[in-house]
Amino acid sequence: MPISGFPEWLPPQRMIEQFVLDKIRSTFELYGFAPLETRAVEPVETLLSKGETSKEIYLLRRLQEESATSDDQLGLHFDLTVPFARFVVENNGKLQFPFRRYQIQKVWRGERPQEGRYREFLQADIDVVNRDTLPFHFDTEMPLVIGDVFRSLPIPQAIIQVNNRKVCEGFYRGLGLPDTAQVLRTVDKLDKIGPDKVAAALVETAGATDAQAAACLKLAEISASDGSFVDRVRALGVTDPLLDEGLSELLQVVETAAEHAPGLVVAELKIARGLDYYTGTVYETQLRGYERFGSVCSGGRYETLASVGNTRFPGVGISIGVSRLLGILFGQNALTVSRSVPTCVVVAVPSEDKRSGCDRIATALRRRGIPTEVAPTAAKFGKQIQFADRRGIPYVWFPGSPDTVKDIRSGEQVEASAADWTPPAADLQPVVSAG
The missing domain is CATH 3.40.50.800 (Anticodon-binding domain)
Known part of the structure; x- marks a missing residue:
């Protein structure tokens, strides 16, 4: 009998999936990303340290095993970025930097299944990491790769929404809200619970006044496909050096995309991303006509995810939720294949x-x-x-x-x-x- 959240495609759907994977793989390789596959399990303490909640991690143990101590518990990975960071740390002496890699693997999350959201699903990631510092132009390249992938597929137009956490954190700091992480987490729920509940939660959990909460919502309302968002943020009257840095970086991402792929990228200042390790640019991608299903491709910049001693390995990456994308399109009968077998x-x-x-x-x-x-x-x-x-x-x-x-x-x-x-x-x- 079927198990909820663990999809099994029929052969015609699997052929569509393989076609999509071939397009993703070939596009990633056109941009010079090298293939990598990491193990399916990581120590639970590694998984828990990167912002995932313990209730979503699947443990791995033998049926007859005595209860393991927390030190040696293994869990199935919930994304591909955390294992990639661990791989870079363990193999940094063997890698050439900046290191560009792609991974296409299954991941597991113990969340409530719904259309397009599964407990076992396939992701396709690209990341670039470097030793000590990573030039910002890699942040501007990520949307271009994804734009090329989605344009190679017979699917609706993709819109990549970008923001920069420095914009949000600098703005909150300039407002006088020191717990920027809590504000980010709360604003990230805007689409789920609406502005009134977000404002109330900001007052309750982040110590905001009604005026500060209103200003946070004003920032989150700003959206633009060109550089006009900068003036709209400035008009809110908040100043902070981190805010200036974030606006400058976000402008580069938007302007680069506008030159190479008009209509692909939109600055969307409500985007925050739930995982704690993002530090700058963040991306979310929606398909036109399928916005109600949320993001099918997301990622961002991280400065401190991987380090050895005093050496940091900052990176930027983006991940296509392949199973999520296909599940949504299959559910709407939006993809077909000309025959049910490969035979000619x-x-x-x-x-x-x-x-x-x-x-x-x-x-x-x-x-x-x-x-x-x-x-x-x-x-x-x-x-x-x-x-x-x-x-x-x-x-x-x-x-x-x-x-x-x-x-x-x-x-x-x-x-x-x-x-x-x-x-x-x-x-x-x-x-x-x-x-």
Whole structure:
């Protein structure tokens, strides 16, 4: 029976998933990111130190194991950034910096499942880390990579919302609210609980006055696809050096994206991101028409996630929630694939004693890169054509003197040789398209 939050796609959906993963992988590699895979488990203390709540971490232990002490408990990783930071620390002597890597792996979170939100899901991450300092231009590159990924897929337009925690923290500090982390966490709930409850929570948990809470909400209302957000923040009358730094950085991200990919990036000053390790730029991505489902791709800059002694390894990264993205699109029937199997050609079997000859034809086609299967039984040819048709397979091959191949969609049948016949490029592999 199904287990809630652990998706299992049917083969056509899995083919769509693999198509999407191939596009993601090839785009990441076009930008020079190298592949990496880290272990699925980390010490629980490592996971807990990075801002995740203990109730969302799955523990790993043997069925008969005595209760483990907290020192040696292992948990399944809840994202790919924390294990990546640990990997960098352990292998920094073997890596060339700045180190650009991508990871495409499953992660696990014990949260309440709902549409597009799972307990086991696939993520695709890119990060750049450096020793001691990381130039800011890497922050401006991240949205461009993701923009290229999403433009290569038959999905609705992606809008990447960007903010900078320095803008928020500097603004809160300039207002006279010292517990900036608490204010950030509270404002991050704006879409979930609304402005009135956020204002009340700021007064209750962050020690804000009504006027300070109102100013925090004013900042969160600012949104712009160009540099106009800077003047709108200035108009709120708050000053702080950290605020100035954040505005300058955020402006660079927005202006770089506007030059290379107009319409891709929007400055959205309510974006905060829930994880504690982000220190500067933060990203969230929504699909046009699917905004109600929230972000399908997010990340940001972190300065202190990884360190060895006095050496820090600052980084910036962004993660595509592949299962989340696909789950939402599958739920709306927004993606289709042209056939339910990879097969392009079925070789018909005239009689069982001629099966070995049919196998030789299939082998010759496969050697030339044409996905081929042999019909399962020597039924009447009408039934063998039906077998192909039900699976969306476009061609049936009839052995004979000479051999012929039939496009069962158009009914056209032509003489063919397994040594040189090639289907049109559009038919060779299943085609993924918008539903």
